[in-house]
Amino acid sequence: MDILRINWLTMHYLSQKKFKQDLQILLLAAGTVLALFLWQGHKGFELWDEGYLWYGAQRVMVGEVPLRDFMSYDPGRYYWSAAIMGLLGDNGILALREAVAVFQAIGLFIALKLLSFNTDRPKQILLVLGTITLAVWMFPWFKLFDIVPSIALIGALTLLVQQPSRRRYFLLGLIVGLAAVFGRNHGVYGVVGSLGAMAYLATRRGDAPPLPIPCVPWPWRVPFGQVPPIEAARGVLLGLFFIAIVAFGMLGVVWAICQRLRNKPISPVLVASSLLALPYAHSAYSRADAVHLAQGIFPFLIGSLALLANQPAKVKWPFATLLCGASLLVMLPVHPGWQCYATQQCINADVGGSKLAIEPGAVNDLAMLNKLADQFAPGKQSVLVTPFWPGAYAALNRKSPMWDIYALFPREEAFELAEIERIKSAAPGFALIIDIPIDGRDETRFRSTHPLTYQYILENFEPVTGYRQESAYQIYKRKETGPAPRTAP
Known part of the structure; x- marks a missing residue:
């Protein structure tokens, strides 16, 4: 009985400890999203892609069906937005942004949980650096419905790789299906990643999917001498990120299989991220700019941070700081909050009943x-x-x-x-x-x-x-x- 009591107390202690860690991560994710919303939720507006989502959400609120009644992406993003906007009793642009912010907080929470996966005491500094790195790539906000599914797929694949079971196969299938509701391309990427995970678990080799290479902003194409040094540095880093996501996918899969064949341990998060890196590179390379790169970079970011989490301090902190700094340099200039601050040209205006600085x-x-x-x-x-x-x-x-x-x-x-x-x-x-x-x-x-x-x-x-x-x-x-x-x- 004493042994049973000790085991119960130990499990209770661990569960309480895990709950506190999860609560801290949830507060960090929610607080970060709230801070970003307060900073730039009322700034910037475009009638193109942002309006595409806004109009669709408005039409769903009056009973229309995406794809059937109006041109749209897959319906998940519209029903999510319309549901929360309905709860708020508002069909304006700010209500839509609040609905997306909730979705963003869920995605950031999952990503930060992955950084602390299989870690009893996640390093707070790494979590902070990881939060900044991930949050700055969550842009533009109306494309978060294409970013968060990639994070959810990494999470589902991580659980499967860690400990395959019928329940986790079902969970993976459920997540892949839900991802497809928000975008059928995510369903395809999820299927490719799932097949890769099954091949990995069976220690079988497989060929990486081919990638069409459009006009990519390669680092050697930066017009040095014709742009300010900071813009040249940003162009180089942008090109390096495009190279990194493909290299990470290829090398990561090879490394994971080699480690498994040698019966050596490897992080399930790293395996899951590597398996999804190449499928999501397809999304990044579709138009090969910073916005599309942000939609396909999260397997690389989460996998890199998971890899750094287990490295010695002399490797972990310099490279985590470098990744965070490079992310800020590449993505911060495209955020409306920074643009309004840097140009000092934003004007307060009424946008469908909401006050924005644009x-x-x-x-x-x-x-x-x-x-x-x-x-x-x-x-x-x-x-x-x-x-x-x-x-x-x-x-x-x-x-x-x-x-x-x-x-x-x-x-x-x-x-x-x-x-x-x-x-x-x-x-x-x-x-x-x-x-x-x-x-x-x-x-x-x-x-x-x-x-x-x-x-x-x-x-x-x-x-x-x-x-x-x-x-x-x-x-x-x-x-x-x-x-x-x-x-x-």
Whole structure:
């Protein structure tokens, strides 16, 4: 009985200790996200990708279904956002950012838990450095629905690698499925990582998935002498990060398999991160810029920090500090809080009922939209803004007359004819075409990707001037002989 009592007391002590550690990590994650939100939650705004998420969340709140009723990503992010916005009773941009902040806190908590995995007393300094490093890469905020799934997949794979069991296989499958609900690409990456984990557990070798290499900001392409030294250093580090995520995936998998074949211990977090590094490199290399790198870098970051956690102090602290400093140098300049601080040009403006500090260009764009709506589409009359700026509908709280709210890709004739019928039914008061070529290619302009819709606008609307000087903004009002305006629901 004494032995049983001792064992019970020991387990109780360990569980209490683990609970306190988890609570500390949770408070660190939540506190970090709260601090970031207070710093820059009211700063910055863009009508493009941010508006794409905002509009989708608004439409879900009124009962529409993503993909069926409007162009969207996979539905998880919209239902998550709409659920929390509904609890807050607010469909504004700040409510949306608060919903994403909750998601971010969950992701950061999981990541910090991984850094303390199999460690009785995680080093507080490493946790702080890790928190800064991970948090600065959690950008842009509206892409956190593509960042947090990668962290959750690392966590699920870590548990499986540590101790395979039916329960943990089920958990992994559940996490992969949930990740796919937020983005089908995450489901694919999760499946690839899962297969890799099974191969690793069976000590079988496998080939790494091939990677298409687009125009990448390689470090040797930095225009030294033509940019300030700090920008040159940032360019070099950005290129090195792109190299590092691939090298880490390849070398990490090889090292993990070699260690397993030798029956030597290796961190499950490192194994899980290595297995997901190459699949998520696909996301990072899809457009090869800092924003897309942030969506694919977390397996590398978590794996590197997990590797450093078990190194001697003379290795751990210099390299952890270097990784943190490099992350800050690369990513801090793209955060809106830093941009507003550095440029001192942000202007307070009303964005769909929320007060934000945003850059002057966005202020002018919103002012133009409000002026056009007041003059040509009063009340709740429909408006047409294409091919970008889905945020215009969210800011004006109007329903898009088109399903294709982000009209970037060429469409078949039948699809365009259906879109034209939707526009006819909605009878928008004005049409705004953002005539900007993607990557400088004229074939990506709206007139090329949607020629029938473009021709319909030219035939049923007439151009107006005096709102913006930029030639990229083509503004049209509905012809007086056209159908009578209708109020959008």
